[in-house]
Amino acid sequence: SQKIEQNSEALNIQEGKTATLTCNYTNYSPAYLQWYRQDPGRGPVFLLLIRENEKEKRKERLKVTFDTTLKQSLFHITASQPADSATYLCALEWTGGGNKLTFGTGTQLKVEL
Amino acid sequence: DVKVTQSSRYLVKRTGEKVFLECVQDMDHENMFWYRQDPGLGLRLIYFSYDVKMKEKGDIPEGYSVSREKKERFSLILESASTNQTSMYLCASIPLLGYGYTFGSGTRLTVV
Numbered sequence: 001s002q003k004i005e006q007n008s009e010a011l012n013i014q015e016g017k018t019a020t021l022t023c024n025y026t027n028y029s030p031a032y033l034q035w036y037r038q039d040p041g042r043g044p045v046f047l048l049l050i051r052e053n054e055k056e057k058r059k060e061r062l063k064v065t066f067d068t069t070l071k072q073s074l075f076h077i078t079a080s081q082p083a084d085s086a087t088y089l090c091a092l093e094w095t096g097g098g099n100k101l102t103f104g105t106g107t108q109l110k111v112e113l
Numbered sequence: 114d115v116k117v118t119q120s121s122r123y124l125v126k127r128t129g130e131k132v133f134l135e136c137v138q139d140m141d142h143e144n145m146f147w148y149r150q151d152p153g154l155g156l157r158l159i160y161f162s163y164d165v166k167m168k169e170k171g172d173i174p175e176g177y178s179v180s181r182e183k184k185e186r187f188s189l190i191l192e193s194a195s196t197n198q199t200s201m202y203l204c205a206s207i208p209l210l211g212y213g214y215t216f217g218s219g220t221r222l223t224v225v
Contacts, residue, residue: 034213043203044156046213089156093210100171101214105155
């Protein structure tokens, strides 16, 4: 069966550093991959989408890479700020998956002063 | 900006009650989705809809049904609420497949 794995342990980093979050998947042929931010008690907010034929995507301080050989996506936040503290979710839609988005369980990021 | 509005932020219902969760989007999106989110399990898809009066089962449809009579409104129905349906329920919409989802703020449902 298909599986998406994100590190369940919280990631603590210092303000100004680059945060790197990992999303690994198995048994998918992904059409595209998405990253979301979720604050406590709120719905997820869409950040970036990367397609299977793209290696990298950037948006302001955010960068996503997608390696379909390694079956992995990396999500980077450069010059991190305390306001970036949240849970970040990875989600995949896979070829033949019936046009459904499947989510990982998320990684909590804490940016400390 | 697209807005997805869920009618209630918090709900408390009794076991056996019929529960309606309402979701409205204001941008003429074709596709709408209902997820539930539980600690350690992430978001799981309950039902989705590609068009008015169309519905498709997601990964965990048991105990739920949906209604989409108008394009902007997608309702989730718990036919007979049970305590294992206590969860955060999230509605989302997209204009076309391959776009980022816009989620509502969620409804935290407690069944006692």
